[in-house]
Amino acid sequence: MLIKSLTMINFRKYEQVSMEFGQHTNILHGENGSGKTTILEAIHSLAYTRSFKTRLDADLSRHGQVGYQLKGLFADHLGADHEVRLKVESARKKLVSVNNDNLSSRAQIIGRFPLVSLTPEDGELTFGTPEIRRLFFNKLLSQVDPAYLEDLQTYARILKQRNAMLQAYANDGVPIDRMLISTLDDQRAKISVQLHHARSRHISEFKKLLYTAYGRLEQEKSLKMAFISNIRITASEPESLYRQAYQDSLVEDMRKGTTTRGPHRDIFSFFLDTKDLRKFGSQGEHKLVLVATKFAEGRFLENFLEEPPVFLLDDLFAELDVKRSLMIVESLEGEHQIFITATDLADLRNHGLKIEGDTLQVINAGKIQANG
Ligand SMILES: Nc1ncnc2c1ncn2[C@@H]1O[C@H](COP(=O)(O)OP(=O)(O)O)[C@@H](O)[C@H]1O
Ligand SMILES: [Mg+2]
Known part of the structure; x- marks a missing residue:
């Protein structure tokens, strides 16, 4: 499974933003509070119709807004594209569609877009x-x-x-x-x-x-x-x-x-x-x-x-020692699309992570226009 692109509208701090991802390792780089975890949360929300942090859509809507929209283009390992849209209009109204087919239950999407997320909250x-x-x-x-x-x-x-x-x-x-x-x-x-x-x-x-x-x-x-x-x-x-x-x-x-x-x-x-x-x-x-x-x-x-799942690794290097973090990243590389959030690229580089080449894409979360 791959996610190729993502659009967020009124999702947490993002007013409206679209981004594309690489097939292999994507590093989401930015300071604390710049919106890195939110990008992972949006991907998860599309695949499972809910965030890994909260079940309250009101928390996910940008402050002062009612509702939000997400759109993601996924591709399976056979190369077929699937466009997933999620639209929350109010606390009670959530519409999810895959390739323009509206879903009537969560069961219709669970298991279709497998993700494995590792976030600080997972300690629980x-x-x-x-x-x-x-x-x-x-x-x-x-x-x-x-x-x-x-x-x-x-x-x-x-x-x-x-x-x-x-x-x-x-x-x-x-x-x-x-x-x-x-x-x-x-x-x-x-x-x-x-x-x-x-x-x-x-x-x-x-x-x-x-x-x-x-x-x-x-x-x-x-x-x-x-x-x-x-x-x-x-x-x-x-x-x-x-x-x-x-x-x-x-x-x-x-x-x-x-x-x-x-x-x-x-x-x-x-x-x-x-x-x-x-x-x-x-x-x-x-x-x-x-x-x-x-x-x-x-x-x-x-x-x-x-179907190989996408790995969302949030603050991995802060959570785990560097040697083991790198072991994880290296064992997944090549076979899986991976997202890694990072505040300090130089630090990752010093620890031996290869941050060059066409297998790796750095997305500067801090530079993404969060406020319009
Ligand atoms: N519903 C919301 N509306 C507007 N801003 C929000 C909302 N929820 C969270 N934020 C802001 O988003 C930022 C956190 O984004 P996050 O993706 O967790 O950053 P990072 O992972 O890069 O540290 C914080 O500044 C927080 O105030
Ligand atoms: Mg974060």
């Missing part, structure tokens, strides 16, 4: 709560498995309805409609099994890629990743097992006003030499696991989609 992936890792894997698996995305969306709808009832009961004593809860739990059990199987299957593939990636970066400790299902499946009748668990937890759910059991509580954890990374990992160890996870993400997408 190893440091943060289990929810962050669940979101990461949900996003990853959704891109390669449309049925998984559909199941996730259905599950989320059921959960929302169920939680609303539980909350109304816990807060205001509104009686629970037991027939309805039971119907919802039947549906939920069926989908839970599907989600569980998809997670187990994909995660075992993902782990192989992760361990390989980590082994390339670091040999001293061994990395393990665990997928811990909230409901252990042992029987050959997993659906009835889920149904039973959902029934058994109803009293507690009513007391707490929320749904306590199910795949929305599954856990993904990293372990270094059997020690929980989140509890015991050093800063450096966290970063290595993060980078390995991102590499594995890229491989995983590429294997399934047969």
Whole structure:
């Protein structure tokens, strides 16, 4: 996958700007606040219909404006062009089109324009709560498995309805409609099994890629990743097992006003030499696991989609030591389009990054007219 050009209108600090990108390494150069991350955010917003920083379109609209527009020209590895347009007119109105076909759901675009982003916020992936890792894997698996995305969306709808009832009961004593809860739990059990199987299957593939990636970066400790299902499946009748668990937890759910059991509580954890990374990992160890996870993400997408993802590397050199940063860039070069943000080109050059030649394009983010 390549992105060849980008237009932003009223997107964050940019009033109206168009730019073209090179096929290989693109360095976005500029001072802090010059708008480098915003360019990556725009690319991500086109490919996934939302930013990696916020879900609030109001934050993305240029201050004082309502709405924004993005247009990107992507090309797949067979050379076919795809024009993606995203137009936000108000808080509730977002239009996305690919080659002038308006999309009716996110599912129609997820997985078509694979990106791997590594930004300072991604630190949360190893440091943060289990929810962050669940979101990461949900996003990853959704891109390669449309049925998984559909199941996730259905599950989320059921959960929302169920939680609303539980909350109304816990807060205001509104009686629970037991027939309805039971119907919802039947549906939920069926989908839970599907989600569980998809997670187990994909995660075992993902782990192989992760361990390989980590082994390339670091040999001293061994990395393990665990997928811990909230409901252990042992029987050959997993659906009835889920149904039973959902029934058994109803009293507690009513007391707490929320749904306590199910795949929305599954856990993904990293372990270094059997020690929980989140509890015991050093800063450096966290970063290595993060980078390995991102590499594995890229491989995983590429294997399934047969399309090399674009890498968006934001502040990589500030985040990681130079030797490893260069290793990453060199291992991706040639096969992938890469975006790297940088405040100091001389520094990159001193560290051995080749900033010449036709494989590399420097975009001076600071010089792009941000304010018209
Ligand atoms: N919605 C917005 N409207 C106008 N300016 C914004 C908006 N959101 C962020 N900015 C400005 O954009 C700048 C940050 O851009 P960013 O792409 O993060 O820069 P960089 O990555 O080069 O440091 C800041 O100056 C910030 O005030
Ligand atoms: Mg930035």
